[in-house]
Amino acid sequence: MSKKLDKIDDELAAWIVRQKIFFVASAPLDPKGHINLSPKGGDSLRVLGAMDVVYQDYTGSGAETAAHLRENGRLIIMFCGFEGSPRIVRLYGQGTLITPGDKDFEGLANVFPANPGTRAFIRMAMSRVSSSCGYSVPFFEIRGHRGTLDSWADKQGPEKLAAYRQAKNRKSIDGLPAFEA
Numbered sequence: 001m002s003k004k005l006d007k008i009d010d011e012l013a014a015w016i017v018r019q020k021i022f023f024v025a026s027a028p029l030d031p032k033g034h035i036n037l038s039p040k041g042g043d044s045l046r047v048l049g050a051m052d053v054v055y056q057d058y059t060g061s062g063a064e065t066a067a068h069l070r071e072n073g074r075l076i077i078m079f080c081g082f083e084g085s086p087r088i089v090r091l092y093g094q095g096t097l098i099t100p101g102d103k104d105f106e107g108l109a110n111v112f113p114a115n116p117g118t119r120a121f122i123r124m125a126m127s128r129v130s131s132s133c134g135y136s137v138p139f140f141e142i143r144g145h146r147g148t149l150d151s152w153a154d155k156q157g158p159e160k161l162a163a164y165r166q167a168k169n170r171k172s173i174d175g176l177p178a179f180e181a
Contacts (some may be wrong), residue, residue: 001097001132002090002130002131002132002168003126003128003130003131003132004129004130005129005130005131006050007050007128007129008047008049008050008051008053008091008115008126008129008147009050009180012089012129012131013047015046015079015087016045016047016079016089017046017047017052017180019079019080019081019082020041020042020082020142021039021041021080021082021099021142022039022040022045022055022077022078022079023037023038023039023077023078023079023080024036024037024038024039024040024065024075024076024077024078024122025037025076025077025078025141026053026064026065026068026069026074026076026095027068027076028067028068028072028076028172028174029071029072030174030177033174033176034064034173034174036062036064036065036068036170038065040065041145042145043112043113044056044058044112045077045102046111046112048123051093051122051125051126051127051129052123052125052126052165053077053091053124053126054088054098054108054111054121054122054123054124055067055121055122055123056112056118056121057084057087057097057118057119057120058113058115058118058119058122058149058153059118059119059149059153059161059164059165059169060149060169061168062168062169062172062173063168063169063170063171063172063178063179064172064173064178065095065122065181066097066120066122066169066172066178067171067172067174067176067177067178068172068176069095069096069122070097070176070177070178071176073094073096074094074095074097075092075093075094075095075122075124076090076092076093077090077091077124078090080106080134080137081134082136082137082138082139082140082142083139083140083141083142084135086133086134086137087131087132087133087134088127088128088131088132088133088134088136088137089130089131090128090130090131090132091124091126091128091129092126092127092128092130093124093125093127093128094124094125094127095122095123095124096122096123096124096125097119097120097122098120098122099119099120099179099180100120103132104121105121106121108121108123109121115153116149116154116156116158116161117149117150117153117154117161117163118151118158119150119165119179120179147166156161165179
């Protein structure tokens with residue numbers, strides 16, 4: 001059974017930042033639209049406060065989360081304890097898409113390692129934090145960071161990345177606006 005927590009305290013914040021993978025889910029308002037669930041990893045999430053987190057969003061083949069946030073803001077982030085004690089933590093809230101040119105972009109960029117593939121930051125103001133047992137979550141060993149996306153972004157350079165985002169990231173698979181031209 002899930003246990004509602006008041007906030008992210010220091011112990012939970014430390015546990016969250018030790019996780020090597022987390023999952024982000026969002027959905028459009030249209031019940032016929034596609035729900036999105038994306039794995040995220042690397043050193044790409046920060047706990048900014050008791051009810052405030054942000055993650056670094058990299059250039060990818062889709063832009064579902066961005067489109068859903070622009071439409072309705074609903075977001076959930078889930079962490080699973082694949083090492084150590086079994087645990088699942090879910091963060092529920094309203095996400096904000098912060099893109100280059102937004103007033104908070106540079107400040108957030110300074111909180112993360114530089115990455116040529118960064119296209120945005122997703123900041124979430126949480127309305128609920130919950131924890132559950134995670135007894136059925138298997139153990140996994142993380143072998144390391146997969147550098148493929150970073151290498152690809154490096155090879156593209158700023159101009160080709162901009163063209164890629166223009167071609168692939170302007171709209172969601174349901175046609176919702178995601179990243180502006």
